[in-house]
Amino acid sequence: MRSAFFKSFLASAVVIFLSFLILGITFISLASGYVAQERRDQIDMAADMLSNYCGTYVYGNMLRLDRLYHIAINLFSQSAGATILTLSESGRVVACSDLYCSHTGIVVPSEVLRKIDEEQALGPMDLNSLFDDARVSSGRVIRTPFGRTAGYVVVTAASLSRTGLLAGFARIFVLVAMGVVLFACLSAAWSSRRMTRPLKMMGRAAQSFAQGDFSIRVPTRNRSEEIDELAVAFNAMADALQKSDELRSGFIANVSHELKTPMTTISGFVNGILDGTIPEAKQKDYLRAIRGEVLRLSRLVSQMLDIARLQAGQTPMTRVFDVTELLRRVLLSFESAIEAKEMVVETDIPDEAVMVTSSPDAVTQVVYNLLDNAVKYGAAGGTLGVSLTKRGGRLFVTVYNEGPTIPPEDLPYVFERFHKADKSRGVDSASLGLGLYIVRTILGNMGEKISVTSEGGLTSFVFTLSEAKR
Numbered sequence: 001m002r003s004a005f006f007k008s009f010l011a012s013a014v015v016i017f018l019s020f021l022i023l024g025i026t027f028i029s030l031a032s033g034y035v036a037q038e039r040r041d042q043i044d045m046a047a048d049m050l051s052n053y054c055g056t057y058v059y060g061n062m063l064r065l066d067r068l069y070h071i072a073i074n075l076f077s078q079s080a081g082a083t084i085l086t087l088s089e090s091g092r093v094v095a096c097s098d099l100y101c102s103h104t105g106i107v108v109p110s111e112v113l114r115k116i117d118e119e120q121a122l123g124p125m126d127l128n129s130l131f132d133d134a135r136v137s138s139g140r141v142i143r144t145p146f147g148r149t150a151g152y153v154v155v156t157a158a159s160l161s162r163t164g165l166l167a168g169f170a171r172i173f174v175l176v177a178m179g180v181v182l183f184a185c186l187s188a189a190w191s192s193r194r195m196t197r198p199l200k201m202m203g204r205a206a207q208s209f210a211q212g213d214f215s216i217r218v219p220t221r222n223r224s225e226e227i228d229e230l231a232v233a234f235n236a237m238a239d240a241l242q243k244s245d246e247l248r249s250g251f252i253a254n255v256s257h258e259l260k261t262p263m264t265t266i267s268g269f270v271n272g273i274l275d276g277t278i279p280e281a282k283q284k285d286y287l288r289a290i291r292g293e294v295l296r297l298s299r300l301v302s303q304m305l306d307i308a309r310l311q312a313g314q315t316p317m318t319r320v321f322d323v324t325e326l327l328r329r330v331l332l333s334f335e336s337a338i339e340a341k342e343m344v345v346e347t348d349i350p351d352e353a354v355m356v357t358s359s360p361d362a363v364t365q366v367v368y369n370l371l372d373n374a375v376k377y378g379a380a381g382g383t384l385g386v387s388l389t390k391r392g393g394r395l396f397v398t399v400y401n402e403g404p405t406i407p408p409e410d411l412p413y414v415f416e417r418f419h420k421a422d423k424s425r426g427v428d429s430a431s432l433g434l435g436l437y438i439v440r441t442i443l444g445n446m447g448e449k450i451s452v453t454s455e456g457g458l459t460s461f462v463f464t465l466s467e468a469k470r
Contacts, residue, residue, distance in 0.1 A: 012188035020177045028170055036136070039157065040121075043138040046080050047155045051140035054086065058142065058150045063088065065095050073097040082157035085130070086142075087113075089149055093130070103130050108154075116141060116152055124159055134159040198231050205238065214242035262293035318446075320468045321360045322353040323395070324388060330367045331386055334375055341380045343401075348387035355468040356395060362442045363465070367399070369435040370461050374401040379457075395465040406454035414452055415440040439463075 050073070057065055065086065073084045077097035086095035091108040112126050116139035124134035137156040144150050198218050205216040217238060218231040269286045272278040278286055327349055338345060356363075374384055382402030389396050406414065415436045443450050443463055450463035 012191075013185050016181055016184045016188065020181055024170075024173050024177060027173060036159075039136055040138070042080065043082060043136055043155050043157060046076070046082065046084075047138040047140045047153060050076070050084060050153045050155065051142055054142045054151070054153050058144050061144055061148060061150060063094065063142065063151045070095060070097075074099065080155070080157075082155050085154040085156065087152040087154065089151055091152070094151070106130055108152075112139070113152065115139070116154075117149070122154075127154070127156055131156070198228075202231070202234050205234070209238070209241060212245075214238055214245055262296050265293050266290050318357055318359050320355050320357050323356045323363065323397070323465060324349050324352075324354050326360060326364060327367060327386055327388060327397070330364060330371060333368070334371050337375045338384060341375065341378065341382075343375070343378055343380070343382055343384045346383055346385035346387075348385070348389070350388060354388060354390075354395065356465045357468045358446060358448075358465055362446065366439050366442055366463065367397070369439050370399040370463075373435060374399055374459075374461075377401065377403050377459075379403040390467070393467070395467050396462055397465060398460055398462045400458060400460035402457055403459065405457055406452070406459055411452060411454060415450075 053072070054063070054069075057063055057069055063086070073086070073095065074097050077084045082097075084095075084097040085093055085103060087108055088094050091110065091113045093103045093106050093108070096103050106129060108127070109129060112122065115122060115126070122135075122137040122139055124136070127135050127137055135156045136159050137154060139152055139154040141149055142151040142153055201216075201218045205218060208214075208216050217235050220228050220231045220235070269278070269290050273283050273286060328347075331345070331347070371384075371386070378384055378401035383400075384402075385398070385400045387398045389398070439461075440450055448464045448466070450461060452462075453460050
C-alpha cells in the first residue's frame with residue numbers, strides 16, 4: 001500500500017511536470033511566433049530599402065545593373081542573412097546576391113509577380129521553383145520615375161524550421177526546466193516528508209493508545225499551519241483520553257472501595273449474629289448498623305444509575321415552573337436536619353413567582369444535593385442560606401453555609417467523582433463524593449453553569465437558570 005508521503009510527492013511531481021510542459025509549449029510557441037514576425041519585419045524592411053536603391057539603376061524603362069550593384073547586394077545580403085534576387089519586368093532573375101548563384105535566368109511564376117504587384121505577402125513555398133525549402137520572402141516592385149514597372153526585387157531567407165533558432169530555444173528551455181523541476185521535486189519531497197511525519201507519529205501514537213499507553217505526544221512547532229493545528233488537537237485528544245483513563249481507573253478503585261467497605265461490615269456483623277459471637281441483647285444495635293450500610297449501598301447504586309443516565313444524555317422534559325416554590329419546598333424537606341444542628345437559615349427568595357424554563361425534577365435534584373452538602377458540612381449553630389437573584393437577564397441561585405473552608409487546592413476538583421476534601425474520609429463516612437459531580441453534570445446537560453467559592457469559613461455554590469420568556 002502506497003504511503004501518504006509517496007502519494008503527496010507523486011501528486012506534486014505530476015503537477016510540476018505538467019505545469020512546465022504547458023509553460024514550455026506556450027513559451028516556444030510565443031517565442032517562435034515573435035521571432036518569425038521579427039524576421040518577416042526585417043525582410044520587409046530590407047525589401048523596401050532595396051526597391052528604393054534599385055530605382056537608381058533604372059534608365060528609361062529598363063534596369064541597367066553594373067558590377068557595383070552586385071557588390072552592394074552581396075554585402076547587404078550578408079548583413080541581413082538573406083538572399084537578394086533582382087527580377088526583370090517579365091520575372092526573369094537578372095541578378096543574385098549569392099557568389100555562386102544558380103538562379104540567374106530562371107523565370108519566377110506569374111502568380112508570384114501578381115502578389116508582388118498587389119503588395120501581398122509571399123507564402124513559404126511561392127519560390128519553390130528557385131529553392132527547395134520553405135522560405136520567408138518579401139517582394140517589391142522597382143518602378144520608373146513615371147510609375148511604370150521596371151522590375152522586381154525579392155529578399156528571401158530560410159524559414160525558422162531550417163535554422164537552429166527554435167532548436168536552441170527548446171534546448172535551453174529543457175535544460176533550465178530540468179534544473180528547476182529537479183529542485184522543485186526535491187523541495188516537494190522535503191515538504192511532503194515534513195508534512196507526513198506528524199501523521200506517521202499520530203499513527204504510531206494511535207497504535208499505542210489502542211494498547212493502553214497514552215503517554216505519547218506529537219511534537220508541535222507553534223506555527224499557524226493546518227498540520228500543527230491537527231497535532232495540537234491530537235495532543236489535546238491524547239490528554240483527554242489519558243485523563244479519562246485515569247478517571248476510569250480511579251472510578252473503579254473508588255467504587256470497589258465504596259462497595260467493599262459496607263459489604264465487609266455487613267458480612268462481619270451477620271456472621272457475628274449467626275455464630276453467636278454478638279450477644280442477643282446487642283443484636284438490634286448491630287442490625288441497625290447493617291441497615292445503615294444497606295442504605296449506603298442503595299444510595300451508591302442510585303447515584304451510579306443517575307450518573308449513567310446523565311452521561312447517556314437522558315435529561316427530563318423541560319417546562320415552565322415557579323422556581324421560588326421549588327426552593328422553599330426543598331429547603332423545608334431539610335427542616336429536621338437543620339434543627340438537629342441548630343443552624344440559622346437565611347433566605348433571599350422573592351415573594352412573587354419567578355418562572356423558569358427547565359426540568360423541575362433536575363433542578364430539584366441539584367438544589368437537594370447542594371443543600372444536603374451544606375447541612376452535612378455546615379458548622380453546628382452556623383448559618384445556612386439560599387438566595388435567588390437576577391442579573392443581566394439570568395437567574396442565579398446561591399446555596400451557602402458556614403463551616404470548614406475548602407482548601408484552595410481542592411476547589412478545582414470539588415465537582416469530580418469521588419472527590420473529598422478530607423482524604424481520610426473521616427468527616428463524613430456516609431458521603432460517596434458523587435453529589436456535586438451529579439450537580440455539575442445535570443447543569444451541563446441543561447446548558448447552565450455552576451461555580452464555588454470558599455473563604456473565611458463561608459462556602460457558596462452559585463448556579464444559573466434560564467428565566468421563562470414572557
